[in-house]
Amino acid sequence: MANRNFTLVIHGGAGAILKSKMTPELEQQYRDGLQQALAAGFDILKKGGIAVDAVQRAINIMEDSPLFNAGKGAVFTHEGKHEQDACIMDGRTLECGSVAGIRRIKRPINLARLVMDKSPHVLLGGEGAETFAVEHGFELVDDDYFHTERRRQQLQVAIEKEAAKDDPSGDNQFLSEDTRHGTVGAVALDRDGNLAAATSSGGMTNKRFGRIGDSALIGAGTYANNKTCAVSTTGHGEYFMRTVLAYDLSALMEYSGLSLRDAADKVVNGTFTELGGTGGLIALDAEGNIAMPFNCEGMYRGWQSHDKGPTVAIYKDDNSE
């Protein structure tokens, strides 16, 4: 086993997360959820496991929590169902797997991993992806599994406000951004110097028309390459797609020679913000440098490395990296 830097960084969504709207109890729940995800993923790294296993494990914990918009806590579509996207990439090989619009998989990132490991394809959508899952022994769950009262109420509010405001765009401007565009993600550097990234998302409250977000797309919401960095984004997905943001961060490091931190700041505060995008990202390079920029009020996030204990943060002014 090599003996070098190893680091895990996670996020649980970004957006208009305001202290004034948060109860101490709910805040503690989020901090605990992030701590658990961080501990589970970091344990894999500590024991010499690979980065791609660590990011998957951390995401599984958040997918199993009702707090985060992924897996169990996924938001409702307009029809009262759940359609999820997920993506994982291995920086050693540039292998990747992703799924879009899946409805009956408990932990979407595990199906993305299966696509990476067992399919000649990169991206599988909808029912086809679920057929592939079943052929490989995955259990399908009923939509009931994803029913949580908090998300149900968010849908109700969204539908009522949409009707009152005559907002046919379905963009739900009135919802807080973490409800509109929540995501969970993780990036890791393992003891062998390998990078990996993964993102899982329950989509947008009240979404229609089979909208697929950046969390399904290599280069937009997720990217990992041992040569440069690992990236997972969270926020208004359409802007990450238009700016090919996760890959752009890598390209700025590779072609312009920017540091991870400078490249991360540039992509979040550049065209993405100018076009109107809100959100943030977590990124990690092969030296273990971390960047976690966001252009909104808060981002649920946590990090731990071989020489620094676990830290979680929510708001802008939380103890910074």
Next chain:
Amino acid sequence: MANRNFTLVIHGGAGAILKSKMTPELEQQYRDGLQQALAAGFDILKKGGIAVDAVQRAINIMEDSPLFNAGKGAVFTHEGKHEQDACIMDGRTLECGSVAGIRRIKRPINLARLVMDKSPHVLLGGEGAETFAVEHGFELVDDDYFHTERRRQQLQVAIEKEAAKDDPSGDNQFLSEDTRHGTVGAVALDRDGNLAAATSSGGMTNKRFGRIGDSALIGAGTYANNKTCAVSTTGHGEYFMRTVLAYDLSALMEYSGLSLRDAADKVVNGTFTELGGTGGLIALDAEGNIAMPFNCEGMYRGWQSHDKGPTVAIYKDDNSE
């Protein structure tokens, strides 16, 4: 109306297109099809129309032809159906629209355009995308519309060979690449200096599990940005996705200062080829420079500019650009 360079470049798929396997009649049909698409798109540019209209129009002609793997000539899925992907991007604004896994839209690029123009989203999938289409007055066609005898036979061959070879990967290595991964695409520069790119694909013969290809994905198969270039790829889509190839070409121009030609050669002959990818691309910059590299036997392609008449080519040694 400004008075400057304007150029249209199109492709109709790339792969193991061998002179030895082509009849003179079929070759002439392809050349005629490319000429018609080129003429229709170029006419828009000549009259002062915008780049995004020109690429859409050129693609519509190829989508209506049974020759190309898009629209009418789309290949069959394993289940004997048709699932198509398409994507369009406007280099002026970085606005884009795409659709994945759609089954009942005659001209998929028109639905991608509708997503760009009328939806807050970038990517819509499957039935949801078709519901959106119907709400905006699109007609759905029965799957019968896409039945062509040639494609039906290709599916039969694929299924038989797969069974005989016990090829559960479904990667159809025995099929020629244009059948496995055909695509049509166009890039244009209009009189006002605006770039646009679009790609439409009937997917892979015998594909399963709702596979979505690079033709649905901004940055992988399609990208346009007035600052750099417009790109449309064709070939083994998974490799374009893993290398985020269309955007990578743009990044090499923007961050490394490479010319369009050098950047295009680098992305096709670099990691994409090293990983095992086969295919090619068409690309155009704001000066009207053209690049059309491919690493396989042939690519159906054509180009025309304000000062050069229309040219079409198929093989490597055809009159080069």
